[in-house]
Amino acid sequence: MMTGEQYKESLKDGRYTYLDGKRVTDPANEPRLKAAVQAAADVYDSFHSDDPDEFNPIYIMPKSIEEFRERERLLAKGRGDMTLGTTGVILLTLVTAAPELAKLKPVYREAIYEYIAYARKNDLRCAESITDAKGHRKLRPSKQSDPDFYVHVVDRTSDGVYINGCKMHISGSSVGHEQVVLPTKAMRPGEEEYAIACAVPVNAPGVSVIDTTYAPYGEQDPRNFPVSGHRSSPEGFVIFDNVFVPNERIFLDGEVQQAAVLAHSLGLWERAAGVTHGGAGLEREVGLAALLAEANGVENEPHVKDALATLVIHSTMCKAAGEAAMANGQQNEDGILTPSPLYISALKYYKNEFHSKLLDILHDIAGTLTVNAPTFADFEHPDLHNGLEAMLATSTLSAEQRLRLFHYLRDTTADAYGGWSFATGQLSGGGQHAQRLVTMRHFDMQNAKSLARRVLEPAHGDEA
Ligand SMILES: Cc1cc2nc3c(=O)[nH]c(=O)nc-3n(C[C@H](O)[C@H](O)[C@H](O)COP(=O)(O)OP(=O)(O)OC[C@H]3O[C@@H](n4cnc5c(N)ncnc54)[C@H](O)[C@@H]3O)c2cc1C
Known part of the structure; x- marks a missing residue:
């Protein structure tokens, strides 16, 4: 397993990655990327072992809900690292789809398991390279004004294929090691060259990554940016310009009917990653609202108690749906556990739909200091300190604690x-429309209608 330092060194591999108009050859020392690299390096250190048989739990492919929960428990200390999250999602996507792909060619399943073993042995971090540029959304890939709007095969030899195109918004691309490329959606006959799934190293000839990041510009007092100041991850436009992919790294090549299997598996795991911890994350927001209410002395006001109850119910329902998604999961032919798409998509929709309301409640209880709390530099200025301390302290929180609370709230919700x-x-994981579509696809409408039809029968009318 790599140490944090070895990981940082491993990124100096000649990759072509860009930020703010210049090429970055050492991400660990790039001001607006170094927080992401450091977060990943800390996680490498926290899992490190010299035992050659040990590996990071992200490479465990769970076969039961107990194994899934144990894996989650082991990975809890790695949550601040985006590259660990993307590695887990993309490898779970591959093993979920593996049995279906094996029906086309057994070699695809072998390539997937061999690739996971390779990533595990070398402790590599992999990006989910799915979202294509897509151009005109209503036109098929082969009808676009530029064929590169979707990644596609442009040449092939007996050793492998060459690919062109651009994948967009790919999280952690320039601070990880591998791009796992999947088709973004179902493909049709005639679109064989777009049905390509494969893996290539970030430093492969012809790969360039153009980064964006919300990491603050310039040196910032981390107390004013308590989350974004130390936890940020870049997204990248990943350009593939005649990139060679050897046969052993190809997981699908030309079988259009199975392109959707990969896209659906990815959608499922991507949404699951966003929501299965939803309840736990939301409990912190509930606590934040309660502390802010106490600091303002309004915790017993009826409208504030109502608002807190609304948050508690929302957080509890999200936690319950996350549990239900795993408890109702299924095993594929290889025994790999996959969450229930019905619960995952419904939960993601419900959580997103409520999110503006959650922010309204938090901001309403907190008041305008949410956006106007003085910086820590002003708070510590000798001319200002005593006055600010007197105005900001409350019976439940010191002035400094209150500032910490407001800077956390501003950084995470209003900046x-x-x-x-x-x-x-x-x-x-797709917008709200996508969540509605997937939820409806998996909901048992026939059963719902047959329950309702009982109302039509006079003898059973009472059951309604
Ligand atoms: C911070 C962040 C990180 C991300 N990380 C990754 C990542 O690591 N890997 C990755 O692959 N992706 C990533 N994504 C992409 C993301 O998961 C979505 O897949 C992506 O945002 C959706 O594509 P789009 O933006 O092109 O929008 P579209 O899907 O094109 O949607 C735009 C609008 O067009 C509509 N629309 C689209 N197609 C059609 C059609 N055919 N007919 C009718 N209406 C249509 C949609 O309903 C929507 O209203 C990330 C996104 C964000 C915000």
């Missing part, structure tokens, strides 16, 4: 990272 987080919650 650059807060905006990113809000939009990401809505968009990642």
Whole structure:
């Protein structure tokens, strides 16, 4: 297993990655990428072992809900690291789809398991390279004005294929080691060259990554940016320009009917990653609202008690749905556990739909200091300190504690990272329309209608 330092060194591999108009050759020392690298390095250190048989629990592919929960428990200390999360999602996606792909060619399943063993042995972090540029959304890939709007095969030899195109918004691309490329959606006959799933190293010839990040510009007092100041992850436009993929890293090549299997598996695990911890995350927001209410002395006001109860019910329902999604999961032919798409998509929809309301409640209880709390530098200025301390302290919190609370609230809900987080919650894993579609696809409407039809029978009318 790699140490944090070895991981940092491993990123100096000649990759072509760009940020703010310049090429970055050492992400660990790039001001707006180093927080992401450091977060990943800390996680490498926290899991490190010299035992050659040990490996990070992210490479465990769970076969039961107990194994899934144990894996979650082991991974809890790695949650601040985006690259660990994307590695888990993409490898689970591959094993979920493996049996279906094996029906086309057994070699696809072998390639998937061999690849996971390779990533585990070398302790590599993998990006989920799925979302294509897509161009005109109503046109099929082969009808676009530029064929590169979707990643596709442009050449092939007996050793492998060459691919072109661009994948967008790919989290952690420039601070990880591998791009796992999957088709973004179902493909049709005639679109064989777009039905390509494979893995390539980030430093493969022809791969370039153009980063964006919400990491603050310049040196910032981390107390004013308590989350975004030390936890940020870049997203990348990943350009593939005649990139060679050897046969052993190809998981699908040309079988259009199975492109959707990969896209659906990815959607499921991506949404699951966003919501299965939803309840736990929301409990912190409930606690935040309660502390803010106490600090303002309004915790017993009827409208505040109502608002807190609304948050508690929401958080509890999200936690319950996350549990239900795993408890109602299924095993594929290889025995790999997959969450219930019905519960996952319904939960994601419900959580997103409520998110604006949650922010309204938090901001209403907190008041305008949410956006106007003085910086820590002003708070510590000798001319200002005593006055600010007198105005900010309350019976339940010191002035400094109150400032910490408000800077956390502003950073996570009302500033650059807060905006990113809000939009990401809505968009990642597909928008609300996608959640509705998947929920409806998996809901047993026939059963629902047969229950309702009983009302039509006079003898059973009472049951209604
Ligand atoms: C912070 C962040 C990180 C991300 N990380 C990753 C990542 O690591 N890997 C990855 O692959 N993706 C990633 N994504 C992408 C994300 O998960 C979604 O897949 C992506 O945002 C959706 O694609 P799009 O933005 O092109 O929007 P679209 O899917 O094109 O949607 C835009 C609008 O067009 C509509 N629409 C689209 N197609 C059609 C159609 N054919 N007919 C009618 N209406 C249509 C949609 O309903 C929607 O209203 C990330 C996104 C964010 C915000």
